[in-house]
Amino acid sequence: MSPASSASSASSVSARIASVDARRWPDVATLPRASRMRTAAAERHVRHAVGRLPLRVRLAGGSPTGRGGPLMVVHDPRAFFRRIGCGGLVGLGESYMAGEWEAHDLVGVLTVFAEHAGTLVRGPLQRLLEAGPAGQPAEHACGLPNDLLNELFALFLDETLTYSSALFRGFPAEQHLLSAAQHRKIDRLLDLARVGAGTQLLEIGTGWGELAIRAAQRGARVLTVTHSRQQQDLARRRVREAGLEHRVTVLLRDFRKVLGRYDAIVSAEMIEAVGEEHWPQYFMTLDRLLAPGGRVALQTITMPHDRLPASRTTYAWTQKYIFPGGLLPSIEVIERIVTGRTGLRPAERVAFGPHYAETLRLWRERFTQRAADAEALGLDETFRRMWTFHLAGSEAGFRAGCLDVQQVLLTKDEMAS
Numbered sequence: 001m002s003p004a005s006s007a008s009s010a011s012s013v014s015a016r017i018a019s020v021d022a023r024r025w026p027d028v029a030t031l032p033r034a035s036r037m038r039t040a041a042a043e044r045h046v047r048h049a050v051g052r053l054p055l056r057v058r059l060a061g062g063s064p065t066g067r068g069g070p071l072m073v074v075h076d077p078r079a080f081f082r083r084i085g086c087g088g089l090v091g092l093g094e095s096y097m098a099g100e101w102e103a104h105d106l107v108g109v110l111t112v113f114a115e116h117a118g119t120l121v122r123g124p125l126q127r128l129l130e131a132g133p134a135g136q137p138a139e140h141a142c143g144l145p146n147d148l149l150n151e152l153f154a155l156f157l158d159e160t161l162t163y164s165s166a167l168f169r170g171f172p173a174e175q176h177l178l179s180a181a182q183h184r185k186i187d188r189l190l191d192l193a194r195v196g197a198g199t200q201l202l203e204i205g206t207g208w209g210e211l212a213i214r215a216a217q218r219g220a221r222v223l224t225v226t227h228s229r230q231q232q233d234l235a236r237r238r239v240r241e242a243g244l245e246h247r248v249t250v251l252l253r254d255f256r257k258v259l260g261r262y263d264a265i266v267s268a269e270m271i272e273a274v275g276e277e278h279w280p281q282y283f284m285t286l287d288r289l290l291a292p293g294g295r296v297a298l299q300t301i302t303m304p305h306d307r308l309p310a311s312r313t314t315y316a317w318t319q320k321y322i323f324p325g326g327l328l329p330s331i332e333v334i335e336r337i338v339t340g341r342t343g344l345r346p347a348e349r350v351a352f353g354p355h356y357a358e359t360l361r362l363w364r365e366r367f368t369q370r371a372a373d374a375e376a377l378g379l380d381e382t383f384r385r386m387w388t389f390h391l392a393g394s395e396a397g398f399r400a401g402c403l404d405v406q407q408v409l410l411t412k413d414e415m416a417s
Helices: 003-018 036-050 077-087 089-097 106-115 124-130 146-154 175-192 210-217 229-241 276-289 305-313 317-321 331-341 353-369 371-376 381-399
Strands: 056-059 071-074 200-204 221-226 248-252 262-268 290-302 344-351 404-412
Touching (some): 036 077, 077 089, 089 317, 089 381, 146 229, 175 210, 175 262, 175 290, 175 353, 210 221, 210 229, 210 248, 210 262, 221 229, 229 248, 262 276, 276 290, 276 331, 276 344, 290 331, 305 331, 317 381, 331 344, 331 404, 353 371, 353 404
Parallel strands (some): 056 071, 200 262, 262 290
Antiparallel strands (some): 290 404
16 A cells, blocks of 8 residues: 555544544544553564464554455554554454444454454453354344334344344355345244144243244234334334234233133244343243243254353454443253253254354345445444444354254153142
């Protein structure tokens, strides 16, 4: 990069930062306080760590360095190193939101970090792994008004409005096949739970109603519960339009306050939002609500068990901006709680993490294509960069094998009380 183009890039970043709404994005609009010594130490650490990765990095005014691989372009090195020195992943993400660095292959860059985290010395870059995947929508995501929740997800989801991993027949996946892949995922969950005509079904986590509609079309009677008024309103409308009001009830209710007994319970990517301290209560509630001989079919994002301790104590960018209060479980933790605290028993599970990577890729590409529509909704550039970083970081986690998604069957003995 020539001095002139470097100066132009720095000027562009400065203008970008100046345009950030400081009320909505205070930690993006303002650099964190840090001494020159701390910033310099962060730069040494990052340069040393990146020098061992299959990655190229170009700092403003310089030539690319590294061992090959995807290119990361840092427009404002001073701000970049300062943010990382103060906040690790949070700083890395906020630096991207601020436009201080770019990557044509953003997923490729983040995947390199994720794949090689185990070889890095403990420090800021290793925290990149703590970026979580797409979980249940946070109603109070930073900068997102509550009344735009449905509109945001409609920008990039397919017509089923399903915000969990699809199940494809093969790769690479294509946009026009996403709806069918979502139905394939839903049908497999319903099959696991043996949902059919006359089944009394409880769904925990309504989303926008597609699973409830699909179950009702099989002849089941469905109670589905959600924490989101916006999701409840849209799910009810979709149920009504499908002519299934007599089979589906959508309640705004905490799952712990649900009463009754059900032949089957299904829940797609809900446990991630429950919080670790509530996991035992979550599974004990499933046990209480499930009739003897019943079946529970869950879809959950998981992390390796040996990474769980670090995740408990790390304040990650995703927790700050996308998914407050959530934590991903491991299969080992799920099985330990289920067998130790409930009358349920693990019976079957299947993992399909690569399918989530493809699902996220399709969502990210569609969100990018609809940038003008997002802007028309009032979602500013900082929000759009935030959401792109979230989807890309989640995809990278699955592509690196640091994250997985599984469907889990839990059963209850016929003689259980």
